[in-house]
Amino acid sequence: MGLYEKYVLPRLVDFVCGGKHFTKQRRKVVPHARGRVLEVGFGSGLNLPHYDERRIDRLWALEPSRSMWALGRRRAAEAAFDVEYLCADAEAIPLESGSADTVLVTYALCTIPQVETALSEIRRVLSGEGTLIFCEHGAAPDPSVRAWQDRVNPYWKAVGGGCHLNRDAPALLSAAGFRLENLESMYLPGWKVATFNTWGRAVIS
Numbered sequence: 001m002g003l004y005e006k007y008v009l010p011r012l013v014d015f016v017c018g019g020k021h022f023t024k025q026r027r028k029v030v031p032h033a034r035g036r037v038l039e040v041g042f043g044s045g046l047n048l049p050h051y052d053e054r055r056i057d058r059l060w061a062l063e064p065s066r067s068m069w070a071l072g073r074r075r076a077a078e079a080a081f082d083v084e085y086l087c088a089d090a091e092a093i094p095l096e097s098g099s100a101d102t103v104l105v106t107y108a109l110c111t112i113p114q115v116e117t118a119l120s121e122i123r124r125v126l127s128g129e130g131t132l133i134f135c136e137h138g139a140a141p142d143p144s145v146r147a148w149q150d151r152v153n154p155y156w157k158a159v160g161g162g163c164h165l166n167r168d169a170p171a172l173l174s175a176a177g178f179r180l181e182n183l184e185s186m187y188l189p190g191w192k193v194a195t196f197n198t199w200g201r202a203v204i205s
Ligand SMILES: C[S@@+](CC[C@H](N)C(=O)[O-])C[C@H]1O[C@@H](n2cnc3c(N)ncnc32)[C@H](O)[C@@H]1O
Pocket: 013, 017, 040, 041, 042, 043, 044, 045, 046, 047, 062, 063, 064, 065, 068, 088, 089, 090, 091, 105, 106, 107, 108, 111, 112, 113, 114, 163
């Protein structure tokens, strides 16, 4: 890991993802989490204030970057429920099958290298009645915006720690065997190439 990934990127991600429009998105999805929760790509813990603590039994915070966790650990220490750090990739989740009632993933499916493998792992660790809650930026519906996403993507990935502008989260979820419930989408204010968001809930189909 280079100096950029270790020292600059975590703070950049924390600053950008902590913006007010992202915070509004988090408020739409995170309070739906309940029971034994796995958060995939926990980052710096920006979702923590939005959990409904009365509904949470425990939280597994899965995050492969120790530099991101170094920022998230302080927030985790203040949580009203138990937070256990899992230093692991989503492609190999160190939990028993069926052990999570909720998997939450926000702005991480864009970054996970083997996203199909990660979704298959998420499916495995979700209980039969469990719910995957997600909010992602990604592939825009407008062809002109989409073309720019494809053009800019290689440069964006280089500075964004592997983040893709043009992943289609709902399509990836469907292909992984999830049934989407109440899917919503919109452009957040800002540069359209980076702001098309989709969010909702998904269950094992
Ligand atoms: C843009 S950040 C989002 C962080 C957080 N989910 C949020 O909403 O603020 C993407 C996160 O995905 C993490 N990540 C990268 N590769 C991963 C992998 N293979 N498995 C799980 N998380 C990964 C990164 O370390 C980073 O913390």
